[in-house]
Amino acid sequence: MGIELQGAPISKPPRIDGRRLRSERTKQLIIEAFLSLLRDNSQMPTAVQIAERAGYSVRSIFERFPDLNALRVAATDYQLAQALALAPPRGADGNRETRLRSQVNTRAHTCERGVALWRVLLQFADQDPTGQLKQRIARARETTVGRIELMYRAELSTVPEDERRQLLIALEALTDMESWARMREQHGLSFDEACEVWIHAIDRLLPATSGCDGRGSLS
Amino acid sequence: MGDPVVDAPAASNGEKAPGKAPRIDGRRLRSERTRRLIVEAYMALVRENAQMPTAVQIAERAGYSVRSIFERFPDLTALRVAVTDHAIAEARASAALRDLDASRATRITSQVDQRAKTCERWLPLWRVLSADSSQSPDLHQRITVIRQLIIMRMEMMFKPELSAMADSDRRKIVLALESITTFESWARMRELYGLSVEEASTVWVRAIDRLLPAASS
Numbered sequence: 112m113g114i115e116l117q118g119a120p121i122s123k124p125p126r127i128d129g130r131r132l133r134s135e136r137t138k139q140l141i142i143e144a145f146l147s148l149l150r151d152n153s154q155m156p157t158a159v160q161i162a163e164r165a166g167y168s169v170r171s172i173f174e175r176f177p178d179l180n181a182l183r184v185a186a187t188d189y190q191l192a193q194a195l196a197l198a199p200p201r202g203a204d205g206n207r208e209t210r211l212r213s214q215v216n217t218r219a220h221t222c223e224r225g226v227a228l229w230r231v232l233l234q235f236a237d238q239d240p241t242g243q244l245k246q247r248i249a250r251a252r253e254t255t256v257g258r259i260e261l262m263y264r265a266e267l268s269t270v271p272e273d274e275r276r277q278l279l280i281a282l283e284a285l286t287d288m289e290s291w292a293r294m295r296e297q298h299g300l301s302f303d304e305a306c307e308v309w310i311h312a313i314d315r316l317l318p319a320t321s322g323c324d325g326r327g328s329l330s
Numbered sequence: 331m332g333d334p335v336v337d338a339p340a341a342s343n344g345e346k347a348p349g350k351a352p353r354i355d356g357r358r359l360r361s362e363r364t365r366r367l368i369v370e371a372y373m374a375l376v377r378e379n380a381q382m383p384t385a386v387q388i389a390e391r392a393g394y395s396v397r398s399i400f401e402r403f404p405d406l407t408a409l410r411v412a413v414t415d416h417a418i419a420e421a422r423a424s425a426a427l428r429d430l431d432a433s434r435a436t437r438i439t440s441q442v443d444q445r446a447k448t449c450e451r452w453l454p455l456w457r458v459l460s461a462d463s464s465q466s467p468d469l470h471q472r473i474t475v476i477r478q479l480i481i482m483r484m485e486m487m488f489k490p491e492l493s494a495m496a497d498s499d500r501r502k503i504v505l506a507l508e509s510i511t512t513f514e515s516w517a518r519m520r521e522l523y524g525l526s527v528e529e530a531s532t533v534w535v536r537a538i539d540r541l542l543p544a545a546s547s
Contacts, residue, residue: 153464234461237381252522274536280519281510281537290509297474298505311499312506316540 138175141165142186149227155179155234180239183231187247190228194221195254200261207266207320214262215286215309218255219302222291229288256283266317278316285312365402367392369416372409373455380454382406382461407466414459414472421448422479427486434491434545441487442511442534445480446527449516456513481508488538494546503541510537 144165148156158179162169176182198221202213229251236244259282260267267275284290286309294305371392375383385406389396403409425448429440463469484507485492492500509515511534519530 277533277536280523280533284510284512284515284518285506287509287512287514289512289514293477293509294505297477308502308505311502312509312541315503315506316537 134175137165137167137171138185139189141167141172141175141182142189145182145186146190146228149231150224153227153230155231180235180241180244183235183239184241184243184247186228187232187244190225191247191251191254194225200258203261203264207314207317210262210265211310211313214258215306215313217258218286219291219306219309222286222288223295223302226288226292252283255286259283259286263313263317265320269318269321278318281316282313285309285316361402364392364394364398365412366416368394368399368402368409369413372413373417376455376458380457382458407469410459411466411468411472413455414469414476417452417455417459418472418476418479421452425483427483430486430489434539434542437487438535438538438542441484442531442538444483445511445534446516446531449513450527453513453517457517477508480511484508484511488542490545491542494543503543506541507538510534510541 141161145156145161148160148164156164158169158172161182162172165172172182176185198217200213201217202209205213232244232248236248239245256279259279263282267278270278291305294300294308295302300308368388371388372383375387375391383391385396385399388409389399392399399409403412425444428444429436432440459469460473463473481504485504488507492503495503516530519525519533520527525533
């Protein structure tokens, strides 16, 4: 789009829809209030609590989200996008130890931030008539497994297909959100101690590394 | 667990009266039986529907009134706690330690077989009981006990291997073994990945074998 002025087309700056911007910002603040309440209390907050934390009325919430399920879906999309943005694959070409530490560190931070929401998703997935929560759960799992495959390609490529699949399943179970939560909440491990458990175990589970870095296990 | 249902009458000096047969308190016996039937009805409904049953459903299945339930359990959380106690006792009775002195391969297979059977049998109940368990301290305590029992069993089954390790490494391996063999891990393999019991067991056997070090000589 543009207007003709003295023969040359001059592009018109895009018009900023202030009302829409404000509405988007309100949506984001509601989602952030929801996530922050979840982290504080580890249970599904009520609409009143969310409104109070966000500084809006309950009506404002339901003007933007038809129901709390829609808010859960939007919060999940927000958190998934944030997790991907905050944790791009790092050190994928590094040696075995670098990749192990990088993958565990990333996963640990994701679990630390996301376990409260993850529990809510699992709790409400069966009650969600739209199936959107189940889709998000599946997507989150695929992302996690995809990351494991990417980071440990040098090890996983050395074993036959069925063994590779079995290893992936075991690695997924080992680095599950609840596995992290158990170490932190039940066994009282610090962030670093819990990371060490995963690093040690993954190192034992993975076969020898193929290719040029020539490193076997850490121990 | 409940009090004994057979009471011996006490003599006036506080000692048992000799030669007198113990008096059976029939009302108490019936009440215990009702409790047990309510607990069993709850468990059967969870296995069938994989969700928490309502008081009406439990009463219907047990053949009692809803009032009967709440005469014996102050609320459904108390009933969940009683169901958990019953399940722990039943699971312990059916999961005796076997092959403790056998070879490494036999012990791994034996442990995985047992754990797989437990997961197959108790998964629906586990889901219902552990959901929201943090809201009830009694329930939370039972869930912790179940996890501790699972860990203790692994420590006994893999003692030759674990005792070969330094304390800090042993703890890491035990935590990893726990994570890999959870109910949720089993459920994912069976439901999400569509693995048979044998295939899922093989995943666990191989993972445990990789995690465990060589046994101490």
